[in-house]
Structures are given as structure tokens and as C-alpha cells.
């Protein structure tokens with residue numbers, strides 16, 4: 561479906577064509593008409609499907625028709641990176657409109673608070689905020705939501721995982737009862753159902769290709785003992801000279817530092833990002849990677865959800881993520897929308913059982929390869945025996 565088949569303002573269609581979007585993605589095709597019809601929405605879609613534009617475009621269209629002079633739309637998101645990214649997308653799509661927006665998040669120095677407070681006192685159409693910081697502004701009466709028309713919760717499952725259920729309820733208590741509410745979530749845990757029945761009014765439900773990485777990602781796995789992982793990624797990165805953007809995921813902050821040190825020793829332009837960094841440092845690291853000044857970025861799952869970096873050619877999962885959904889999010893960083901990408905996972909003896917669970921979730925069997933013999937011997941693929949050991953360990957732990 562083409563964008564001009566939706567009933568959207570010409571200024572918005574012009575911005576869409578400047579962005580180079582040709583056809584609407586499936587979530588956009590389903591969500592845009594429903595949002596234009598003022599329906600509440602419960603949408604299951606992962607990042608990489610085009611879900612951000614699916615809610616921004618119709619909301620911008622409605623703001624362009626409205627005559628309000630205070631906050632029209634509140635978008636609540638789990639992380640500051642996502643807040644900044646959505647705010648940037650709003651600025652892109654509203655380039656030819658008088659609409660303005662602001663991102664509100666914590667982690668900066670005190671000057672952010674002053675800038676945010678000032679901006680909130682002026683006319684702001686759209687606020688994109690993380691829950692904690694928004695509540696701080698609400699507590700001191702910085703924000704008035706009397707004319708609010710739209711509430712969007714993005715990555716709602718992630719927010720609940722992070723313990724924001726009560727904060728969200730609290731924020732909602734400040735909003736007018738009559739409003740349109742849109743809830744986007746990658747998964748459907750019972751808590752999402754509970755939240756949606758508390759804050760949505762007769763929502764339309766849509767689900768888009770849940771839990772499957774974009775089709776253009778070439779996925780592979782290497783069976784690799786822990787002590788062979790560093791030499792193997794050195795080998796992999798060395799072999800792929802033409803790859804200018806490589807993202808390595810690992811589950812702990814300590815491992816990020818260890819991997820960065822190893823790669824820097826080999827003279828690869830490498831940076832690490834985890835929640836240890838200050839907000840300004842995180843932004844600098846991300847922009848150097850986006851601008852391709854850094855070739856390899858090593859990250860914890862802090863950036864696996866929602867963050868949109870174009871043209872990542874290779875994702876390496878240094879370890880198998882604990883949560884199968886995180887695999888989908890990590891792999892979703894490559895091959896976003898129209899491009900192609902490769903995602904490689906390193907599986908050691910203890911992670912086989914968990915990797916099998918991921919394959920079940922994504923309904924795909926991923927090819928498993930041995931590492932080159934000059935680096936070491938690969939363990940045999942045997943997810944069942946790990947299953948047994950895993951259960952035994954759990955039993956032992958419970959007895960302790």
C-alpha cells in the first residue's frame with residue numbers, strides 16, 4: 561500500500577517521501593487507519609517493523625487538524641535512547657508542519673532539568689518521556705495535561721520488565737479520561753493484558769509477525785567453547801574487512817569491558833556501551849558508531865531494544881541471551897526495514913539448551929557451524945544433555 565492512499569496531510573506525505581519510504585509496512589497499513597478513526601489500539605509488534613511511524617504519522621495528522629495550544633500527545637518509553645530516537649523521528653516527519661516535540665529523560669546534568677522545565681511551559685505538542693523523569697516534572701506541577709488527546713506506550717512489555725507498572729498507572733491518573741490510548745508491545749505477558757484492560761477503552765488488536773527476526777537477516781551460530789570466543793571473534797572481524805559496522809552483544813557489563821580491551825589490542829576501532837556510562841558518554845559512543853567512526857560497538861542489552869542504527873552489517877551474540885525475546889531484539893538491529901544483514905551467535909556447551917528454546921520461539925532452525933580447527937575444537941551440538949544438567953542445577957540451587 562502506498563502512503564498517499566492514506567488520508568494524510570500533504571506536508572506529512574512530503575516528509576515521508578523525503579525519508580525515502582515508498583510502501584507502508586504491514587503494521588503501518590493496519591494501524592494508521594485505526595488511529596485516524598480514533599480507536600484505542602493494542603498492537604503486538606517488535607522494533608524493525610516500522611511501528612514508530614505507524615503511530616507518529618496519524619498523530620501528526622490529527623495534530624495538524626486540531627487547534628489546541630497545549631500538550632496534545634504523550635509518548636512513554638522505557639529508555640532515554642528510545643526517547644531521543646522517537647523525538648528525532650517526530651522532527652523528521654513534522655519537518656513541513658509547525659508541530660513541536662520534546663524528549664524528557666533522566667541521566668543528564670542539572671541543566672537538562674531547567675531546559676525541560678522551560679520547554680514544558682511553552683507550547684509543546686508532543687512529549688516523549690521516560691516514566692521516572694516525567695513523574696518528577698508532574699510532582700512539581702511542570703506539566704499540564706488537560707488538553708491531552710493521545711497517550712502512547714511504546715515497548716510496554718519492556719517497561720513492565722523494568723518495574724514501571726505503578727509509575728505508568730500514576731502518570732495515567734494525571735491524564736484526561738477521554739483520550740485515545742495506543743499500547744505497543746513486542747510480547748503478550750499477562751501483565752500487558754492487565755495493563756491494557758486498565759487503560760485502554762475497547763481496543764482494536766493487531767499483531768505483526770511476533771518474535772521472528774526480519775526475514776532478510778542471515779542467521780548462523782558457531783559452536784564455540786568460552787575460551788575460544790575471543791580468538792574466534794578476532795578471526796571473524798578480520799575476515800570481514802568490508803563490514804564497516806559490527807555490533808557485539810554480551811550479557812554483562814564486565815564482559816563488555818573485556819571484549820573491548822581484546823579488540824582494541826588488535827587495533828580495531830572499538831567502543832563499549834552499557835548502563836555504566838553517563839548519558840552524555842552513551843550518546844557520544846552511539847553517534848560515533850552511527851557516523852561509522854567506530855567500526856565495532858560492544859553492548860549489553862541496553863541498546864538491543866528499539867534503537868535504530870542504520871546499516872549494521874554484522875551482529876555477533878558473544879553469548880546466548882538469557883531471555884529468548886532478547887535474541888529477537890538483538891538480531892533485529894540488523895536488516896532493519898529494507899536492508900540485509902548477518903547475525904551470528906556463539907554457543908558454548910552450557911548455552912545449547914537455551915539456544916534450542918530460542919529456535920522454538922522463532923520457529924526456525926539455525927545453521928550451526930564449527931569454528932575453524934586452527935582456533936580450537938567445537939563442542940558437539942547436544943541441547944538435550946544440557947537440558948538435563950540445567951534442571952539438575954536448578955534443583956541443587958533450590959536445595960541451597
Ligand code: AMP
Nearest residue numbers: 581583584585607608609610611612897
Ligand atoms: P521501527 O520499527 O519503528 O523502529 O522502524 C525501523 C526502521 O524502519 C526505521 O529506520 C524506520 O525509519 C524504517 N521504516 C519505517 N517505516 C518504513 C517504510 N514504510 N519504508 C521504509 N523504511 C521504513
